[in-house]
Amino acid sequence: NGRKVLVVGGAGYIGSHICKALAARGDTPIVFDNLSSGHEHAVQWGPLHRGDIRNAADIDAAFANHKPDAVIHFAACIEVGEGEIEPLRFWDNNVGGVISLLQAMKRANVNTLVFSSTCATYGEPETLPLTESEPQTPVSVYGRTKLAVETLLSDVSKAEDLSYAALRYFNASGASPDGEIGEEHDPESHLIPNALKAAAGLSGRMKLFGTDYPTRDGTCVRDYIHVSDLAVAHLAALDRLLSGNDSFVCNLGSGTGFTVREILDAVERVTGNPVPCDEHPRRPGDAPTLLADTSTAERLLGFKTVRSTPDLVIGDAWAFHRRVWGLDDNT
Ligand code: UDP
Numbered sequence: 349n350g351r352k353v354l355v356v357g358g359a360g361y362i363g364s365h366i367c368k369a370l371a372a373r374g375d376t377p378i379v380f381d382n383l384s385s386g387h388e389h390a391v392q393w394g395p396l397h398r399g400d401i402r403n404a405a406d407i408d409a410a411f412a413n414h415k416p417d418a419v420i421h422f423a424a425c426i427e428v429g430e431g432e433i434e435p436l437r438f439w440d441n442n443v444g445g446v447i448s449l450l451q452a453m454k455r456a457n458v459n460t461l462v463f464s465s466t467c468a469t470y471g472e473p474e475t476l477p478l479t480e481s482e483p484q485t486p487v488s489v490y491g492r493t494k495l496a497v498e499t500l501l502s503d504v505s506k507a508e509d510l511s512y513a514a515l516r517y518f519n520a521s522g523a524s525p526d527g528e529i530g531e532e533h534d535p536e537s538h539l540i541p542n543a544l545k546a547a548a549g550l551s552g553r554m555k556l557f558g559t560d561y562p563t564r565d566g567t568c569v570r571d572y573i574h575v576s577d578l579a580v581a582h583l584a585a586l587d588r589l590l591s592g593n594d595s596f597v598c599n600l601g602s603g604t605g606f607t608v609r610e611i612l613d614a615v616e617r618v619t620g621n622p623v624p625c626d627e628h629p630r631r632p633g634d635a636p637t638l639l640a641d642t643s644t645a646e647r648l649l650g651f652k653t654v655r656s657t658p659d660l661v662i663g664d665a666w667a668f669h670r671r672v673w674g675l676d677d678n679t
Pocket of ligand 1: 519537538539540542554555556557558567568569570608631634
């Protein structure tokens with residue numbers, strides 16, 4: 349340990365948790381972020397280098413100033429609906445950004461990269477749980493940009509000195525157990541923060557998208573992985589690459605699925621409040637069930653989830669949001 353890691357997009361939700369975990373074990377996270385959606389207050393464990401990966405001068409300066417040993421890349425457009433409306437922006441940032449980053453890594457002679465991919469690269473899977481060899485037929489612009497980067501990394505690693513891990517996240521959720529950092533997207537589209545907001549009485553009635561799926565209660569099944577478990581997996585992925593192992597691709601999920609209604613029940617249980625909600629039609633692009641086969645992560649990373657149960661995920665998220673929303677102020 350004692351390594352320097354350039355965390356691109358380290359001011360964002362998942363990136364900031366990885367920075368915290370890196371620092372906790374004695375590594376130095378250097379955050380590179382344009383703060384287009386990340387938050388400066390989430391950069392607490394090392395320097396912030398403001399810049400855009402698509403700008404060669406910005407990213408070269410970060411490598412020159414900080415001389416990192418490796419890169420973890422989070423910076424991407426993630427809002428699935430926005431991608432359908434603005435595909436050029438998504439391809440430019442999500443794919444163009446990685447091309448620019450890889451060119452800068454080559455110039456700086458840094459050859460280790462952990463990349464945030466997604467289970468959205470699988471589209472509507474035929475076999476469950478999903479193994480990494482499931483065909484990848486993404487149904488969104490977002491998913492296609494992430495798959496394109498996986499292809500790019502595979503091609504480059506065959507010809508150049510690059511070793512990479514592509515980590516396909518399932519539903520990242522929760523907040524740091526000490527309540528310090530959590531999910532602060534704007535706009536927020538994710539189920540758990542939206543349900544907490546409705547339970548807190550801050551947003552009116554929430555929308556439940558789709559009640560006619562072929563699942564046990566008609567709502568979508570998802571695999572929720574606690575962001576602090578994700579952080580542990582990133583450290584293990586980084587260590588695996590830095591100790592000379594080959595590039596790899598791996599799912600990161602809990603291996604257990606919960607329906608939207610089951611999550612809403614857990615939100616009611618944890619908060620003690622009802623979640624006012626209305627049933628709406630399906631949201632375009634939602635697969636009925638997404639569930640990870642976790643055996644590759646177990647085998648390659650020794651990975652086991654610790655906090656990825658609905659009650660722990662929602663309990664940590666609730667504590668964080670109560671603080672951010674000022675709900676604890678008068679108690
Ligand atoms: N969902 C919902 N209402 C919301 C947000 C999400 O019913 O306000 C549903 C969504 O349709 C999906 C599940 O909750 O079935 C998880 O959605 P989320 O956006 O959190 O993650 P995704 O699986 O799309 O990455």
